Amino acid sequence: EAGVVQSPRYKIIEKKQPVAFWCNPISGHNTLYWYLQNLGQGPELLIRYENEEAVDDSQLPKDRFSAERLKGVDSTLKIQPAELGDSAVYLCASSRGHANTEAFFGQGTRLTVV
């Protein structure tokens, strides 16, 4: 079974430029998460989807971040415009449900804003 696939693996952009990350969850997993992870820290939730509905986006900085999961499968996370402080690893994870099941993580996209 293929795991969670993310692309690109690495991205370097100049500040004020837009950037997008893509995630393909494990087949059959209806719950999808986007996390941000800074060096030496644990992942911090940005947004959680149940199928195509964003059920928890309280931590998403909506002035510059947006996400979508139009058909309830793949998802994209966008930053526009990027700031220096956005440099981090952006992790996507998926699970069959949300309540008592573990989440499986992709390898993440390492974003560097210069």
Place this chain on the structure above:
Amino acid sequence: GQNIDQPTEMTATEGAIVQINCTYQTSGFNGLFWYQQHAGEAPTFLSYNVLDGLEEKGRFSSFLSRSKGYSYLLLKELQMKDSASYLCAVRDAGSARQLTFGSGTQLTVLP
């Protein structure tokens, strides 16, 4: 909100046993997860506890005490490949059932 504390770093010797502690404060509790994360890689699931007691899975065991807001991950017969960050994560019982991660414990296994 939630507050999760775990030691920043630990060092142990190959073949030994190490216990990584995690304490948490949450407005409600709906399960605790342990993940392992090697440098530059994705976190991988190790264990899940929702009831008090010990869950054993091979060389790894996880313990939970809900009344104390405390968990530990026990790693036996340490191997060099166990050098990694170990993340404690707690799910609250609110409507969003948010999963909050601690900052992780960086374990270094020495020969």
